[in-house]
Amino acid sequence: MPQAPTSDLAPAADSPRRVSWRRHAAGLGPVLGLVLLCIAGTLLNPDFATWDNAMNVLTRTAFIGIIAVGMCFVITAGGIDLSVGSMAALIAGSVILLMNALIPHVGSPVAIVALGMLSAVVLGAVFGWAHGILITKGRIEPFIVTLGTLGIFRAFLTWFANGGAITLDGSLSTVYSPVYYGSALGIPLPIWVFALVAVAGLAILNRTRYGRYVQAIGSNEQVARYAAVAVDRVKILTYVGLGVCVGIATLLYVPRLGSASPTTGLLWELEAIAAVIVGGTALKGGEGRIVGTVVGAVLLSVISNILNLTNIISVYLNAAVQGAVIIAVAFLQRGRR
């Protein structure tokens, strides 16, 4: 090729190595925050840094964390889903009703529970698919679609429950309860599932074509369309994936209380979105961080754990502290594009 004139050189203020080091450092913010919080927690209460407490915090994080991994894909592709809390409630209520109804027809309680768990995942996928179709083929803003279903899902649960609670039959809850309360190798099952979902999400987002397309669409949908990416299909899949994550979180949640009520999953959508954002994913899309999302989810529940274990700040101010952390993180990341 002929030589281009020197004016064609892009100005670059830093040497390559320094630039890429800084790029990696940008992802470490949430991790650093979590480490600092843990140090503070340990200093404030010796019970904080115990195995049991750590397992307790991580088990409680599992629901939101699993949903947040799915949410990370949706947000990275430039979308949003406000309905996940209501969706979890409706799935919980529906599978409990289904399992109770199956008792006279299916002999084995294990089979009933397995069917219930499977149907939770299938329901989640169907709900997510419906979101995706309305958003892509129906060309409605994701905010509007999922704001609508947020109301619809919870209303149907309330209707099914007649305003009260839907409770799992006692014979089934004894079979089902190990799914939440059981453990393997000393680690509770929900944590294993959470870890599996997170690792799968990490691999899919960063090492598959689909993951690359998700980031490309969130970064600039038009460019992706012109670059021969099947934009609609990829977007629908992000909502289906989130629905599946909600289904998985719900199937872990049902054995915990054995019931679903109009307050089940209340505000989960905000906690899941907060975890994604605290983890460094840009709300406007294009840049997804699964590790950050997991760290963000853990960080938010560590805050409430510390407030529970100490009495410096009232537990009732938990949401205020979390809110302040979200705003602080957004402030620190405002310059980053």
Next chain:
Amino acid sequence: MSLHVRFTDIVKDFGPVRVLHGVSFDLEPGHVYGLLGENGAGKSTLMKILSGYESASGGELSVASSPCRFKDSREAEAAGIVLIHQEFNLAEDLTVAQNVFLGREPLRRGWLDDTAMRAATREVLAQVGLHLSPDTPVRDLIVAEKQLVEIAKALSRHARLLVMDEPTATLTPSETERLFGLIRRLREQGTTIVYISHKLDEVERITDEVLVMRDGRFVTRAPTASLTRQQMANLMVGRELVDMFPPRQPVVDAPPLLRVRHLSVPGWAHDVAFDVRPGEVLGFAGLVGAGRTELFEGLLGLRPRSGGDVELDGRPVRFDNPRQAASKGLTYLSEDRKGKGLHLRLSLSDNLTLMNLDRHARPWLDLASERRALDQAIAGHGIRTRDPEAPASSLSGGNQQKLAIAKVLQPDPRVVVLDEPTRGVDVGAKRDIYFLIQRLAAEGRGVVVVSSELIELIGLCHRVVVMRGGRVSATLDAGHLTEEELIAHATGTH
């Protein structure tokens, strides 16, 4: 009141890169100046300093004999200097009157004085010859009207020096005439106009004097009447333009690679037919709005089309989206690099491999293989970057364009459509791209070049299809390619 402007040794640095090296010249009131220079010559930067969007790193700008250093564009406007951008600064949802007074709305007892705004707007609209209600939403205006609203807005701010950056880029010939009439009237009233354009025929017609810049330096000034267009072009580039284009290879006499018949895109293109043979560079000429880009977007399935028989390599095909087209061997480079061509925030290799990721997935993405593809593209296309890990936005315009072209070549297409392949790139990168296009043709591919630069089409193409109002008005062979001929067919004055 006259407005005399003097630049003395103006210097501008962006980080370590100096883009203006001590520019000095004067602008007399009541003249129309043509400011000429290649992309990257520094003319836009200089005009941004004049109008308060950038500040100089050194040197002095004096307006009406007193030194000035505008903090922002409002200060420059207060001094009577207004820059009219290539992309308009209008709030689409507000009305014409609301736009004209945006940021300095007149108040009456603390409330907006709509009556006064409407009356004053009517007055400036009449000055620019635009007969519109001040209450029309800007969204409803055509491009030419928006341009006039921008000028009306400047006049209502008592502008005495107007900088127009490529004002006719999106205007039809009759709208251009209207703009020229307005420029002449403004000049008579003593307004200074700095007219930036790559269209030398317009510079020749409307300006009194040309100022030439090259590589961040002021080169020369001369009365427009004393220069031919060829002399202007040579002054801009600083050398003879003959070696810009590689020699054309003969086209193999083979059946066409791409055969299009009766292709119609409602509202844009009607019953278009053309062939692209192996090894051929086929040009598409036409005015803005002639339907060239829309024709190819229709071919790719990006717009609805109402008919058309397309054959690729002898087989009938029908594309519903660019994905199908790419899998069959046809790719398209959009004219809109920022909006449709590149993901500026993503890395170079993410951009490069997006169209053929399956080659790097087995099934997990092989980052090392993507990196090898990037290294090959950097070497093969002469992409200059200091950091291959950096986002695409860190590249200069010319290198971004080379990356965008490398990207559409990744799926190894049989036919590639390049829409305005040299828009916004400097002369060195332009030459690189011309040599690349000729190399692609020599490899036996079909290359379609859609371009608004006639010189480019004349220098590159074996044949040129001229479009006018959505129809093919002529297909010219290399032997008949002249600027006059192309313009005559594009404007229907043949």
